[in-house]
Amino acid sequence: MIKIAPSILSADFTRLGEEIASIRDAEYLHFDVMDGIFVPNISVGIPVLEAVRKFTDMTLDVHLMITEPVRYVKNFIDAGADIVVIHVEADTPERTAEALKVIRASGKRAGLSLKPKTPVDAVLPYLDLLDLILVMTVEPGFGGQKFMADQLDKVRYLRARIDERGLGCEIEVDGGINPETAKLCVDAGVDVLVAGSAVFGAGDRTGVIRRLRCLS
Numbered sequence: 001m002i003k004i005a006p007s008i009l010s011a012d013f014t015r016l017g018e019e020i021a022s023i024r025d026a027e028y029l030h031f032d033v034m035d036g037i038f039v040p041n042i043s044v045g046i047p048v049l050e051a052v053r054k055f056t057d058m059t060l061d062v063h064l065m066i067t068e069p070v071r072y073v074k075n076f077i078d079a080g081a082d083i084v085v086i087h088v089e090a091d092t093p094e095r096t097a098e099a100l101k102v103i104r105a106s107g108k109r110a111g112l113s114l115k116p117k118t119p120v121d122a123v124l125p126y127l128d129l130l131d132l133i134l135v136m137t138v139e140p141g142f143g144g145q146k147f148m149a150d151q152l153d154k155v156r157y158l159r160a161r162i163d164e165r166g167l168g169c170e171i172e173v174d175g176g177i178n179p180e181t182a183k184l185c186v187d188a189g190v191d192v193l194v195a196g197s198a199v200f201g202a203g204d205r206t207g208v209i210r211r212l213r214c215l216s
């Protein structure tokens with residue numbers, strides 16, 4: 001069963017509660033955090049995550065696009081994150097492993113993401129520490145960009161490595177996902193589809209979530 005993770009980056013922040021209520025058919029709520037350094041944009045952070053946590057019991061999938069995330073992973077867990085995804089490019093290998101261990105030691109799910117230009121084998125040393133790998137299918141920083149189909153080779157490669165080792169790690173894709181590109185991702189072996197503009201740009205949220213699951 002494919003999981004859908006609407007990204008609230010594309011939601012109407014003046015009506016955030018209603019927007020979250022409109023996507024309760026989805027499995028995860030994707031929460032993008034940008035620091036203006038790791039990516040050329042700044043989004044929302046800990047106080048907004050705390051407010052979202054109070055409002056919903058959905059699984060909160062927090063995508064940290066920040067440098068040296070080990071400094072803040074505990075704060076995001078305390079604010080209510082269920083899954084904390086950091087970037088493999090954001091710190092040294094030692095501190096990346098340390099951050100992943102902190103997440104798991106807190107009883108939360110640990111994720112690692114890679115940017116389009118990062119080789120797929122960058123995440124392999126961390127496989128035993130991971131509950132989720134997030135393959136970026138756009139350059140991180142902005143919603144509404146065009147899907148990069150060449151990133152699906154990474155998905156196929158990771159699917160094979162995860163399955164041959166019998167791991168439970170999920171593969172998530174993020175960027176430019178709509179009902180057409182969702183089908184390509186699912187065929188390549190993706191478990192979780194992040195979608196921002198495709199979900200929040202649609203009037204019928206239930207219908208678009210169903211179409212993203214490739215059910216109709």
Ligand SMILES: O=C(CO)[C@@H](O)[C@H](O)COP(=O)(O)O
Binds near residue numbers: 030142175
């Ligand atoms: O992490 C990011 C962007 O950096 C994403 O989660 C976007 O928010 C996805 O938006 P769409 O491409 O689906 O509009």
Ligand SMILES: [Fe+2]
Binds near residue numbers: 007194
């Ligand atoms: Fe994201």
